[in-house]
Structures are given as structure tokens and as C-alpha cells.
Amino acid sequence: MLTFFHCPHTRSSSIHYLLEELGVPYESEIIDIRAEGGVPESYRAIQPHKKVPAIRHTTSHGDVVVTERAAITLYLADAFPQAGLAPALDDPRRGPYLTSVIYIDSVVDPCLVAHMNQWPYDGKGAAYGRFEDMVANLERTLAAHDYAVGDRFTAADTQWGVMMYWALDVMGLFKDKPVFRAYLNRLAERPAFQRFAKAMAG
Numbered sequence: 001m002l003t004f005f006h007c008p009h010t011r012s013s014s015i016h017y018l019l020e021e022l023g024v025p026y027e028s029e030i031i032d033i034r035a036e037g038g039v040p041e042s043y044r045a046i047q048p049h050k051k052v053p054a055i056r057h058t059t060s061h062g063d064v065v066v067t068e069r070a071a072i073t074l075y076l077a078d079a080f081p082q083a084g085l086a087p088a089l090d091d092p093r094r095g096p097y098l099t100s101v102i103y104i105d106s107v108v109d110p111c112l113v114a115h116m117n118q119w120p121y122d123g124k125g126a127a128y129g130r131f132e133d134m135v136a137n138l139e140r141t142l143a144a145h146d147y148a149v150g151d152r153f154t155a156a157d158t159q160w161g162v163m164m165y166w167a168l169d170v171m172g173l174f175k176d177k178p179v180f181r182a183y184l185n186r187l188a189e190r191p192a193f194q195r196f197a198k199a200m201a202g
């Protein structure tokens with residue numbers, strides 16, 4: 001049994017998309033982060049900051065709770081190997097795959113937030129770098145290959161794809177980056193992405 005602690009139109013969307021790609025049964029528990037009065041204190045036992053996403057996976061070894069998008073992505077892709085979304089430990093793509101998943105949360109997300117809020121930042125002092133360097137890295141990667149890690153879809157693309165959707169279609173950024181739009185269009189052809197987008201719209 002898999003429980004997904006989710007709030008639509010938030011950072012938990014990328015895990016929602018991943019679950020659709022994995023094609024495994026799960027139950028959603030909606031955590032309304034916008035509720036008047038805030039998120040119930042009881043949820044802190046699952047997520048120490050009362051943020052979404054989180055998952056609880058009940059296995060024969062007991063309950064496993066995983067928080068933080070990157071960790072959840074890596075955990076689920078490994079826990080359900082039949083979906084083929086995680087390069088194996090001895091696959092040369094494993095290192096780039098781990099990097100790609102972590103990069104979204106540790107660099108891309110804070111770069112986008114700093115950029116949107118016009119926080120002055122020269123790329124030094126915090127753990128993330130310059131916005132321009134991040135954009136150039138994404139553009140170089142997606143110009144060279146169809147997906148975040150080479151020419152095969154991996155779980156990293158669930159994080160990259162939802163981030164790209166937010167950047168392009170919600171924030172209105174990167175109108176001068178056809179490579180980014182082509183990538184998002186490529187993902188939009190996938191049935192799992194279509195299911196995810198339909199659920200998000202409904």
C-alpha cells in the first residue's frame with residue numbers, strides 16, 4: 001500500500017506525475033496547504049515542515065515514510081523497477097541520473113524562486129549557483145539529448161518535466177528557448193503525462 005500526501009498545484013505535482021508513469025496503485029491523502037488555519041499539526045509526524053509531498057509505503061518490512069521530492073523520486077523509481085525508470089547501479093547513466101534528480105531541487109528550484117522574487121544573488125554564498133548558468137546547463141543538456149539523461153526517459157524527467165511546465169506555462173519564462181518547449185511537448189505526448197495533466201485540470 002502506497003499513500004501519497006499531496007496538494008494539487010504545488011511541488012507535490014512532480015510526484016503525482018511520477019506515480020502515473022510508474023503505473024502502481026496508490027491512495028492520495030490531500031494536505032491542504034492553503035487551508036485557513038494551516039496544515040494540521042498531526043501531519044508534522046509525516047513531514048517535519050508540514051510540506052508536501054510525502055509518501056508512506058507499507059511493505060513486508062513495515063512502514064517507510066519518505067519526504068523531499070528528490071528522495072521520493074529516487075525511492076519510488078527503485079522500489080518499482082518494473083517501470084524501468086531508474087538506471088541500474090552498474091549502468092553508466094546512474095550517476096548522471098542521480099545528479100539530474102537532485103539538481104532540480106537543490107539548484108533549479110532555488111534559482112527560479114530567487115529569479116522570480118528578484119533577489120539579488122551572484123551565485124556565491126548559498127548552495128545553488130547563478131540563474132544564467134542553470135538555464136545554460138538545462139539548455140545544453142536538452143539540446144544534446146531528448147531527455148534529462150540521454151535519449152531514454154527516466155524518473156528524472158518527471159521532475160524536469162513538471163519544473164519545465166511551471167517555468168514555461170505558469171511563470172511564463174523562457175519564451176526564447178524552443179528547446180525547452182520541444183522537451184515539454186515531447187513529454188506531453190506520453191499517456192501518463194496526459195493522465196496527470198487531466199487530473200490537474202480537473
Ligand SMILES: N[C@@H](CCC(=O)N[C@@H](CS)C(=O)NCC(=O)O)C(=O)O
Pocket residue numbers: 010011012033050051052053067068069070105
Ligand atoms: N523541500 C521540499 C519542499 C516542498 C515544498 O516547498 N512544498 C510546498 C508546496 S509547493 C509546501 O508544502 N508548502 C506549505 C508550507 O510551506 O506551509 C521538497 O522538495 O519536497
